[in-house]
Amino acid sequence: xxxxxxxxxxxxxxxxxxxxxxxxxxxxxxxxxxxxxxxxxxxxxxxxxxxxxxxxxxxxxxxxxxxxxxxxxxxxxxxxxxxxxxxxxxxxxxxxxxxxxxxxxxxxxxxxx
Numbered sequence: 813x814x815x816x817x818x819x820x821x822x823x824x825x826x827x828x829x830x831x832x833x834x835x836x837x838x839x840x841x842x843x844x845x846x847x848x849x850x851x852x853x854x855x856x857x858x859x860x861x862x863x864x865x866x867x868x869x870x871x872x873x874x875x876x877x878x879x880x881x882x883x884x885x886x887x888x889x890x891x892x893x894x895x896x897x898x899x900x901x902x903x904x905x906x907x908x909x910x911x912x913x914x915x916x917x918x919x920x921x922x923x924x925x
Contacts, residue, residue: 814838816916834907842885850903
């Protein structure tokens with residue numbers, strides 16, 4: 813059974829940084845394409861970053877150069893380093909496979925002064 817537990821969100825000022833973590837069960841992160849998604853208030857959930865099974869990453873234009881994937885295969889955990897955060901990054905962030913399976917609860921990121 814797939815279980816995804818995201819953490820690391822919070823309130824941060826513009827220009828600040830956060831590192832999100834996602835502990836994954838039921839999916840082997842080192843062998844599957846994975847994604848970080850986000851859903852802002854009133855908007856649809858969108859894919860902002862992805863990594864394939866061989867480690868190639870892809871980022872949405874809005875976050876490229878500011879966000880970075882990493883993963884720890886031994887811990888079956890994926891991470892999203894977010895730098896130079898902007899108010900428009902405010903959203904609930906989720907990790908999942910590509911295509912997505914059962915969703916976790918996500919972690920709230922709020923960027924505000």
